[in-house]
Amino acid sequence: MLTKDELPACPVATTVSLIGSKWKLLIIRNLRVRPWRFNELRKDLEGISQKVLTDSLRSLEEDGIVIRTVYPEVPPRVEYSLSELGESMNPIINAMEAWGIDYKNQAKAK
Numbered sequence: 001m002l003t004k005d006e007l008p009a010c011p012v013a014t015t016v017s018l019i020g021s022k023w024k025l026l027i028i029r030n031l032r033v034r035p036w037r038f039n040e041l042r043k044d045l046e047g048i049s050q051k052v053l054t055d056s057l058r059s060l061e062e063d064g065i066v067i068r069t070v071y072p073e074v075p076p077r078v079e080y081s082l083s084e085l086g087e088s089m090n091p092i093i094n095a096m097e098a099w100g101i102d103y104k105n106q107a108k109a110k
Contacts, residue, residue: 018063019089023048023056028086029093031066035081065089 007014019025026045030036036044042053057080060066065086071077082089 015092018065019060019092021056023052024060025093025096027053027056027060027080028065028082028089031080031082031086032090032093035069035079037077037079041080060086 008017019028023045026048027041030041030044038053038057041057042048042050045053057066057068061068061080064083067081067083067086069079069081071079
């Protein structure tokens with residue numbers, strides 16, 4: 001997690017630095033519904049590489065947005081879910097969803 005001094009001065013830039021990649025937004029979108037396992041996410045996020053998914057999940061975890069839970073089973077089971085901070089991003093994702101729906105509806109009307 002970045003310190004306050006390491007974050008951009010602009011609040012929009014701060015948000016973009018944390019969740020601005022295509023894949024991070026789609027990971028957060030999925031985790032809003034329920035906890036997911038790594039391979040489930042990889043299969044659902046068509047086109048994402050294993051490395052990008054791993055890096056994105058690690059980054060989201062380091063920033064406190066995602067919680068990684070390892071269950072003491074054989075073989076080990078790992079699930080990813082949104083933290084309280086991650087859940088607080090729901091209004092952002094909801095607004096993006098509403099905007100996307102409106103845009104698609106306007107494009108169909110043309």
